[in-house]
Amino acid sequence: MMFFILLWQTCLLAFGTDACCGPGDECWPTQMAWNAFENSLSDANRNYTFPPIGEARAPFDQWPMMLNMKKVYHRPANQTTCYEELDFAKQSSFCKVSTANKPAANVSPAVVIWPASVSDVQKAVDFVRRNRLCLCVVGPANSESSRGMSTRNNCALLRTGVLRDMDWEPNDKTGGSVRLGAGLRFVEVYEAAENQQRLVVGGNCPQVGVVGWLLGGGHSAYSPAYGLGVDNVLNIEMVSANGSAVNITEGGMSFQDFGRAEVTTSNSTDLWWALRGGGGGTWGVVTAVTYKAHLLPQVTEFFVQAIFPWLGEAAMKIKLALYYDVSKLMGDKFSMYAAWVTVVSPEPAILFVAEVRYFGSNDDDACKRVRNEFLNVWKANISEKHNNTVMSVLDSLYGAYTGSDDPIFVALEPTTPSLYSEFGSAAATGMVDLRTDKTEFVRAVAACFGASIREGIVIQVLFFNTWTGLSGEQAVGAEASTPLAYGTRNGIFEIGVKVPEQRGVTEDENKHFSANVVQPLLNNALASVYFSETQYLLPDWKTRYWGSNATVRRLEQIKFAWDPESLLGCRNCIGDTSDHRIPPWPPWMFWITGALAFFCLVLLVMYCLRGGGQVKDGYEGLVQQ
Ligand SMILES: Cc1cc2nc3c(=O)[nH]c(=O)nc-3n(C[C@H](O)[C@H](O)[C@H](O)COP(=O)(O)OP(=O)(O)OC[C@H]3O[C@@H](n4cnc5c(N)ncnc54)[C@H](O)[C@@H]3O)c2cc1C
Numbered sequence: 252m253m254f255f256i257l258l259w260q261t262c263l264l265a266f267g268t269d270a271c272c273g274p275g276d277e278c279w280p281t282q283m284a285w286n287a288f289e290n291s292l293s294d295a296n297r298n299y300t301f302p303p304i305g306e307a308r309a310p311f312d313q314w315p316m317m318l319n320m321k322k323v324y325h326r327p328a329n330q331t332t333c334y335e336e337l338d339f340a341k342q343s344s345f346c347k348v349s350t351a352n353k354p355a356a357n358v359s360p361a362v363v364i365w366p367a368s369v370s371d372v373q374k375a376v377d378f379v380r381r382n383r384l385c386l387c388v389v390g391p392a393n394s395e396s397s398r399g400m401s402t403r404n405n406c407a408l409l410r411t412g413v414l415r416d417m418d419w420e421p422n423d424k425t426g427g428s429v430r431l432g433a434g435l436r437f438v439e440v441y442e443a444a445e446n447q448q449r450l451v452v453g454g455n456c457p458q459v460g461v462v463g464w465l466l467g468g469g470h471s472a473y474s475p476a477y478g479l480g481v482d483n484v485l486n487i488e489m490v491s492a493n494g495s496a497v498n499i500t501e502g503g504m505s506f507q508d509f510g511r512a513e514v515t516t517s518n519s520t521d522l523w524w525a526l527r528g529g530g531g532g533t534w535g536v537v538t539a540v541t542y543k544a545h546l547l548p549q550v551t552e553f554f555v556q557a558i559f560p561w562l563g564e565a566a567m568k569i570k571l572a573l574y575y576d577v578s579k580l581m582g583d584k585f586s587m588y589a590a591w592v593t594v595v596s597p598e599p600a601i602l603f604v605a606e607v608r609y610f611g612s613n614d615d616d617a618c619k620r621v622r623n624e625f626l627n628v629w630k631a632n633i634s635e636k637h638n639n640t641v642m643s644v645l646d647s648l649y650g651a652y653t654g655s656d657d658p659i660f661v662a663l664e665p666t667t668p669s670l671y672s673e674f675g676s677a678a679a680t681g682m683v684d685l686r687t688d689k690t691e692f693v694r695a696v697a698a699c700f701g702a703s704i705r706e707g708i709v710i711q712v713l714f715f716n717t718w719t720g721l722s723g724e725q726a727v728g729a730e731a732s733t734p735l736a737y738g739t740r741n742g743i744f745e746i747g748v749k750v751p752e753q754r755g756v757t758e759d760e761n762k763h764f765s766a767n768v769v770q771p772l773l774n775n776a777l778a779s780v781y782f783s784e785t786q787y788l789l790p791d792w793k794t795r796y797w798g799s800n801a802t803v804r805r806l807e808q809i810k811f812a813w814d815p816e817s818l819l820g821c822r823n824c825i826g827d828t829s830d831h832r833i834p835p836w837p838p839w840m841f842w843i844t845g846a847l848a849f850f851c852l853v854l855l856v857m858y859c860l861r862g863g864g865q866v867k868d869g870y871e872g873l874v875q876q
Contacts, residue, residue, distance in 0.1 A: 271385035273361050273405030274326065280382045285323065285362075288378045292322045295367035299412040299434075301339060301347060302392060302458065311438045311458060315339040317347060324348050324363040333359070349408060350392045360387065360408035367413045369488070369496055369538050373509045376536060377494040379407045379818065386492075386818050388532035390460035391436045400787075400822035401463075401532055410434075411462070414538055419447050426450075426545040428485055433462045433537050449544040452483045455588065455717070462537045467783030468528045468735050470745070474717045475583040476610045477545060479740075481527035481733045486541035489526070489534070492814035497535065499523050525809045528735040530782040530796060531824035533810060551609040551618060554644055555589075557631035558652055561599035561704055567697040570601075575689050577624050578716050578743050584617050585609050587716035587744075590641050593703040594652060601700060602652065603631070604645045605714075677713070677747035678765035680784050681777025682738030685724060688776075695776035699748055702768045708760070709753050710769065716744040729801040736798035738779020745781055748773060785823065792823050 272278035280288075297320040300311075324345050333346030348363045361384075366372040379386045387406040402408060411433035417440070421427040426449055431440060438457035444450065452471045454464050465487075469480020477483065487499040494509030503518035526534055559570060574589070581587065589605035609618045625631045634644075650656060683692050696712060703710040725740045726732070733740065750765045752758075770786060780786075780795040789795060793803045806825045810817075817826050 271361075271403055271405040272383060274328070278383060279361075280378075280384075284382070285325070288374070289323045291374050292364075292371045293367045295413070297322065297365050297367060297413045299348075299365075299410075301350065311436075315347075317344075320348065320365055322365055322367075326359060326361050330359075348410070349402075350389065358402050358404045360402055361405045363408045363410060365410055365413055369490065372409070372411075372414075372490045372536050372538055373494045373496060375407070375409055376490050376492065376818075377509055379409075380492065380494065380816070383816075385820060386536075387821060388536050388819065390433055390462050391458065393456075393459050393463060400824075403820055403822075406820075409536055411536070411538070415439075416539065417443060419443070419449075419544065421447060421449065421544065426543065428541050429544045430486070430539055430541040431461045432539050433460075435461050437461060437464070444544065447544065448547055450477075450547055451542055451544055452477045452480065453542075455715070461540060461542075463531070464783065465540060466526060466528075466532070466534075466537070467530050468733070468739050468781060469783075470715065470717045470781070472586045472588065472608055472717055473610075475581075475586050476548070477543075479735075480542075481735070483543045484527065484540055485543060487523070487526055487537060488539040489522070489537045491535040492816070492818040496538075497522065499526065521809045522813065524732070524734060525806055525825075528733040528739070528782070528797075529806050529809075529825060531821040533819050533821055533824035533826050534813060535819065548610050549612060551611065551613045552636040553607050553609075553622070554634045554636060554639065554641075555603070555605040555607060555625045555629070555631045556634070556644060556648055557603045557629055558648065559601045559603065561593075561601065561700075564697040564701040567601070567700050568693045571693040571696050572689060573628060574714070575683070575692065575743070577621065577629075580624065581621055581716065584611065585621065585716070587714070588641055589714040589716070590645055591700075591712040591714070592645060592649070593700055593710050594649070595704060595707045595709055597653065599704045600652065602645060602648050604641050604648060606636070606641050606644075677749045677784065677786070678710075679770040679773040679786050680745060680747040680780055681773050682736075682742040682779040682781060683744050683746060683777065684738040684742045684779065686737065686741075687743075687778075691776045695772045696746065696748075698772050699769055702764075702772075706764065706768075708750060708756055708764050711749045711751060713747045713749065714744050715747075727798050727802075729799065729805040734797050734802050734806055736779040736794070736796055736802075738777070739781050739796070742779070742781075745784065746773065746777070747784060782823070787822070789823065793825075796823075 298316065298318045299320060300314045300316045302314065326345055326349070327343065330343060330345055333342060333349070339347060345363070348365075349360050364375050366375050376386065385403055385406040386409060387401055387403050388409050388411065389401045390411045392401070414432035414434040416430065416432040417435065418430040419427065420429070429440070429444075429449070429451060436458050437453035440451050440453060440461060441457055450473065452469075452473045453459065453461065454469070455472050465480040465484055469483070471477075471480070485500070489497045489499060491497050491506070495506045497504055497506040499522050501520065501523055503516065503520060504522060505514050505516045507514045522534065526537070578587070586608045587605050589603065592602045594600045594602060607621070609615070609621070611618060622633055625633060699710060699712065727735065727737045727740050748769045750761050750769065752761065774790060778795065779798070780789060780792070782796045785792070785796075794800065797803050797806060810825045814826070820826055
């Protein structure tokens with residue numbers, strides 16, 4: 252019996268996610284039904300700031316904005332691609348609001364819905380569910396610019412951008428908390444936090460959304476001292492796949508079914524566990540999150556810069572081993588964001604720049620020790636921070652070394668949309684954690700540098716030392732406090748290798764180098780990958796994000812309990828089967844498999860009834876003997 256229930260669940264999860272009903276299909280709601288739904292949504296003003304596609308360096312206040320948006324946008328019948336030109340102003344309204352910035356992926360929502368309240372979200376989920384459409388969710392859409400993970404073809408895309416409440420509850424002793432609407436980005440939170448004299452742990456790049464960041468785990472420059480996003484969240488408000496408004500905390504949850512007044516409570520912590528690292532918009536539509544607001548700590552910041560002439564892979568291994576050692580020495584009192592960039596001409600070299608934060612005073616022994624390490628062992632320069640970033644410091648270092656006026660562009664996001672869907676935020680990423688084999692890690696990264704110099708293709712290797720998180724080793728697994736894999740929970744640092752767009756290297760050469768050189772090297776050396784910063788085609792993605800099969804199984808069970816029809820889905824999320832290696836199944840397969848499972852179940856029941864009698868006879872026969 253258990254077997255057939257499992258088969259049924261697998262069928263639902265496996266075949267229920269892929270093919271979404273789209274415009275023109277028989278299942279698509281009539282225009283009248285859409286109009287009635289749209290009229291039921293609130294009339295609040297809908298304004299939103301969009302990420303500037305292809306202009307990753309533009310300051311936030313120069314990002315394009317749309318005022319008085321419609322509640323619902325339908326994809327025009329003749330709209331096949333978006334962003335053939337990288338200019339927001341030249342896009343159709345639908346392309347603007349759908350952020351369909353991955354022409355190569357050929358994935359586009361059929362309709363984009365902008366709810367302005369929790370009740371709007373409930374109405375949208377109910378409408379989508381009743382009409383058996385697919386639902387996908389996007390907040391500020393950073394995963395769109397980094398890896399194209401949230402949209403499914405023909406889905407009804409629910410955008411949370413208008414949900415922008417921000418309520419502070421300061422507390423003089425603990426710091427207090429802040430409740431944030433799901434449409435906010437950290438840039439807005441940090442500005443307000445400065446006025447409140449509080450520290451909120453959030454993404455290093457401030458344009459990251461407050462919900463997507465948390466769902467993946469959420470790392471921050473402050474994580475070594477204050478933990479990941481999953482350690483900083485106090486409350487999650489969500490609309491589930493059946494339209495209930497659910498309030499989720501560490502101690503349990505309460506929920507109110509759509510259209511009902513009564514509130515039910517439960518002490519189940521399944522959703523609390525799954526949402527804190529289970530990744531992406533597959534669990535429900537989060538409408539708000541409450542984070543801890545910390546009292547302001549003392550922070551000392553400085554830059555480290557060095558140029559290492561290229562002396563071969565063996566010498567590079569020594570440098571990388573030093574990086575590993577200094578990172579361990581730093582422990583949870585520091586955070587570091589470092590970039591290593593190969594220079595292929597005039598003379599091959601590696602540029603190194605790191606931005607270091609110490610949670611204490613410059614005069615503390617721990618701080619002096621690390622500074623001395625860089626000065627004496629690394630022979631590096633140290634400068635104090637003056638409103639610089641790693642990128643701008645690297646620009647000047649690069650210019651000084653190569654004699655070039657061209658800026659060197661180092662950023663997490665790719666610079667051309669054509670690379671988005673296949674490579675995500677970096678060609679490859681991985682976690683170096685407390686158990687990582689140091690020799691394996693230095694060998695793999697030194698080999699990336701070696702190949703880069705040999706083939707004359709510049710690579711950027713970014714290191715985020717933000718992960719040690721809370722003192723000591725944190726438990727992982729199905730019974731641990733979060734579903735995060737060992738490397739994400741106990742990382743010392745994350746590595747992301749990028750092959751930037753560059754002169755003299757065609758897009759095909761770039762892709763070939765990424766897929767055939769960089770990715771295998773890193774994927775083989777590092778077991779865990781951070782859900783939110785991952786390559787698009789990642790082998791063994793489930794165990795890389797969540798560790799053990801038992802953890803993945805628990806996540807899948809929770810997904811089935813809360814979304815049995817797989818209404819919600821996203822790329823490489825629990826419930827996703829869209830991986831290109833699995834052939835797409837037509838929707839009728841779902842019904843055939845269900846009917847087969849039912850038929851087998853009937854056969855099994857009949858067999859048991861007959862077989863049960865035989866066992867009884869045999870037993871009686873034995874007794875008689
Ligand atoms: C420039 C840049 C810098 C970054 N820096 C950091 C960093 O410092 N630390 C870090 O940890 N990560 C960082 N990231 C990765 C970032 O955390 C992920 O891209 C994350 O997914 C962004 O979340 P979002 O809400 O902005 O994006 P979205 O694309 O809107 O959402 C990401 C995922 O979350 C789901 N989701 C979003 N909102 C909701 C909601 N309200 N309800 C349900 N599901 C939802 C989406 O369906 C999708 O699966 C960075 C990314 C970029 C592009």
